[in-house]
Amino acid sequence: MSLASRCVFAVxxxxxxxxxxxxxxxxxxxxxxxxxxxxAPGWQGKIDADAEKAGQTLxxxxxxxxxxxxxxxxxxxxxxxxxxxxxxxxYTVSATFTEPKFMSLNTHPHPYGIVIAGxxxxxxxxxxxxxxxxxxxxxxxxxxxxxxxxxxxRREANDAVHKASGPGEPxxxxxxxxxxxxxxxxxxxxxxxxxxxxxxxxxxxKLKSTDGVxxxxxxxxxxxxxxxxxxxxx
Numbered sequence: 001m002s003l004a005s006r007c008v009f010a011v012x013x014x015x016x017x018x019x020x021x022x023x024x025x026x027x028x029x030x031x032x033x034x035x036x037x038x039x040a041p042g043w044q045g046k047i048d049a050d051a052e053k054a055g056q057t058l059x060x061x062x063x064x065x066x067x068x069x070x071x072x073x074x075x076x077x078x079x080x081x082x083x084x085x086x087x088x089x090x091y092t093v094s095a096t097f098t099e100p101k102f103m104s105l106n107t108h109p110h111p112y113g114i115v116i117a118g119x120x121x122x123x124x125x126x127x128x129x130x131x132x133x134x135x136x137x138x139x140x141x142x143x144x145x146x147x148x149x150x151x152x153x154r155r156e157a158n159d160a161v162h163k164a165s166g167p168g169e170p171x172x173x174x175x176x177x178x179x180x181x182x183x184x185x186x187x188x189x190x191x192x193x194x195x196x197x198x199x200x201x202x203x204x205x206k207l208k209s210t211d212g213v214x215x216x217x218x219x220x221x222x223x224x225x226x227x228x229x230x231x232x233x234x
Contacts, residue, residue, distance in 0.1 A: 028106055030220045031075040032060040040065035042082045046122050051076030051220070061218075070226040072112070073105070074218045079128065081121055081215030087179075087231045088211035094176035094187075095216065095229035102135045102164035102171050109134040110219035116177045117201075118213035120146075127207050130217040131186030131194070135171040137163040141186045141194050145206040152186075152194050160191035179210045180234070 030051055036059045038045055043065075045058050060075040072080070087093055093116050103109060113132030120126040129143040129151070139161050141151040164171035176187040184201055186194040201207045216226055 033062045036062040038063045045080040047076040047078045073223045077220045092178040093214040096227045098172045099224040103167045106221040109136040110222045112218045113175045114177045115215040115217045117210045119208045133173040135164040137161045158193045
């Protein structure tokens with residue numbers, strides 16, 4: 001085989017091996033959830049800016065309250081909060097997230113998790129940070145200030161994050177964010193998966209403070225429930 005032929009063959013192999021990954025991570029169109037909107041008393045929300053620019057609204061997502069369980073079904077990615085839920089000083093915000101049918105509305109895993117340090121939520125100047133888990137064993141720590149800023153490797157793997165046995169199967173994550181002294185930590189299923197210096201996140205273009213409103217964050221095209229959302233103090 002000539003050198004040129006070997007080069008073409010090698011490039012072809014690379015392209016073929018990359019194809020499944022590219023297909024798995026290909027962008028999805030945001031759904032529009034039937035009967036959408038917020039019916040959980042006291043709760044508010046805001047979808048991401050790109051979805052707003054595309055003409056979508058909060059009515060394309062759904063947040064409902066069944067007893068003490070929040071039920072979330074998303075089209076566009078969204079952040080939900082109740083303005084009465086605030087935390088300051090040292091604290092831990094936690095909840096249990098259950099995806100009853102992993103990847104039921106999407107072609108690849110999407111995250112959901114805890115929001116803290118919300119200030120100016122719902123405005124063009126909002127800031128907050130979140131820790132979210134994927135049902136395939138990955139997690140993400142990210143913020144808005146108001147532009148998005150990344151705080152760990154996107155879709156970083158950690159053994160503490162539970163994995164669904166397959167699409168359509170249930171998976172549950174206990175997710176928490178903790179502010180303690182000069183540290184901010186993401187805790188999943190009892191394991192600290194990421195710790196940041198407070199100075200890394202309270203800075204120009206990032207958080208205004210670690211004090212603020214707490215809530216929940218869901219990526220697009222996701223269906224899950226949230227139970228036992230609470231704040232605890234040391």
